[in-house]
Amino acid sequence: MKKSILTAIGIASLSCAVATFGDVTNDNVMARNKVKIYPVKVTSIKTNSDGEFVIKGTTKAPKGTKVFIQDKKSYVMDPTQNQFSSMKDASWVKVKNNGKFKGYAEASDVIEGHESKNWDVYAGDKGKIKIFAATNIPKKTDDTDIPKSVRTALKKSNIKYTTVTADEKVADKGDSSSSSSASSSSASVDTSESYQPISYDDLARHPKKNLNKPIQISGEVLQVEHDDGDLLILMFMDDDPDETVMVNVNKKDKPSGSILKHDKITIQGNAGGKQSYETVLGENRDIPYVDCNEKVIDNGQ
Structure with a gap:
């Protein structure tokens, strides 16, 4: 009878130990896999003849951390998509060992065009984007996606929107007779890189x-x-x-x-x-x- 009681106590103790060990392990895994958002400092935004914004910046994120651009949600803009890519292989933009990064964003991907003009973008049109770095993202994430875990962490962060403005280099070659404010402002916008x-x-x-x-x-x-x-x-x-x-x-x-x-x-x-x-x-x-x-x-x- 005593043997049965000791056996029962032993099994119960072992179960508790396993359960406790399992809980600690899960907590550690969750801590290791928790997405961390890093702010960035944009040092330069220029445009090229390929219709892209060329964006440079710095961050305190570790070397190799991936950098994202998220659109502000609207009728045609999708905040679940990453709009930042590298020139070399059209893949991830990553932080270098000096904390710097450089990437490219299509103007038509970050600026909502004019619905009445087939969504064309005109000089002077603006878009709002969030630029940030993130660690511990899911391993199988495609370079064009912003996974849910990252979007959730981003909402809890203090990352603010950066405004990008289209100039003549990135504007679509559409109907320039648009009566919108954007087309009327294009003639007076100084696109000189001095400002x-x-x-x-x-x-x-x-x-x-x-x-x-x-x-x-x-x-x-x-x-x-x-x-x-x-x-x-x-x-x-x-x-x-x-x-x-x-x-x-x-x-x-x-x-x-x-x-x-x-x-x-x-x-x-x-x-x-x-x-x-x-x-x-x-x-x-x-x-x-x-x-x-x-x-x-x-x-x-």
């Missing part, structure tokens, strides 16, 4: 490094003040309320019509460090400042 797109983070964190640097920013107008014919504009870069910038526009660079609150505008000018302004709550806040050098592109609301 480089810049992220808000870079502009806000490095005012001295970027001082007098020729830059291009886009966003939504928050407030407009008139001063002897000049304009002082508060705008949200990339339509993000957390990314407020002050822009000074002199008389010669104003558009023909009035700039109104909620208008979508593009500014080309020189970074001017930071300026302080008073919020509606009476608080002083230092924000990036830009001196506009070219005609303001106003796409209305």
Whole structure:
């Protein structure tokens, strides 16, 4: 009888040990396989004659980490697809040992064209994309996909959208008589590479490094003040309320019509460090400042 009891206790103890060991092992596997999202810093966005954006950047992700581009969901844009590829073999874009990466994105894949014009993309059209690196992605993931586990981790991250703007190099050779705001703006957009797109983070964190640097920013107008014919504009870069910038526009660079609150505008000018302004709550806040050098592109609301 005692033997039976001891045997039963022994089996029960063994079962507990196995169960405990199994639980620990599963936790370790889950920890090892958990997707980790790394932010990137975009250092350059250019275009080529093949209709692509050439995007360079840096990240703290380990060497060999794969870099993705995700579209902002819309009628024709699919956020489950990876729009970033390498030139060498049209495969994954990977982080190099110095933390740098370079890849290519088709303009038609990251900018929603005009439905009435067979979805053609015109100069001045914009697209919003998230660029990020990710580790521990499923092994059999195709280089054109963003797996569910990565999309879930991305939603929990603080990765913000980057805006890309089409120029004449990447615009479709469609009907240029479109009455859309994009086609009307193409004639006035300065596509000179002297004005480089810049992220808000870079502009806000490095005012001295970027001082007098020729830059291009886009966003939504928050407030407009008139001063002897000049304009002082508060705008949200990339339509993000957390990314407020002050822009000074002199008389010669104003558009023909009035700039109104909620208008979508593009500014080309020189970074001017930071300026302080008073919020509606009476608080002083230092924000990036830009001196506009070219005609303001106003796409209305």
